[in-house]
Amino acid sequence: MGRSPCRFALFCLFIExxxxxxxxxxxDIRATVIGALILGKGFLAVDLVRYAAGIGAAYGLDRFASILGGESKKR
Known part of the structure; x- marks a missing residue:
């Protein structure tokens, strides 16, 4: 579990x-489909809350899965 949620949060903050x-x-790049998907179209502060919720949920699920994986190896 070498991934830090802080790195992902900083990446999302940079993109937003x-x-x-x-x-x-x-x-002009944002006007293309791939540009809009990667760069987005406009700043929304609520997106930062959504990113934080998603990162927190993914981190929590990863921790939960690693705990369950560790317990199953002990049996």
Whole structure:
């Protein structure tokens, strides 16, 4: 379990804050399907809450699975 949820949170924060940058060239990329999926279209503060909830849920499930996996090996 070498993955830190803080790294994922920083990555999400970077992506969300990058949506505040609205230069013409990056908006042209955002106008494509793949660009919109990767970069998003606009900044929404509520997305930061959603990211935090998703990261927390994934981290909790990973911890739970590692505990269950550790218990099954002891039997």
């Amino acid at each position: 804050c990058s949506q505040l940058y609205q230069a013409g060239w990056i908006n």
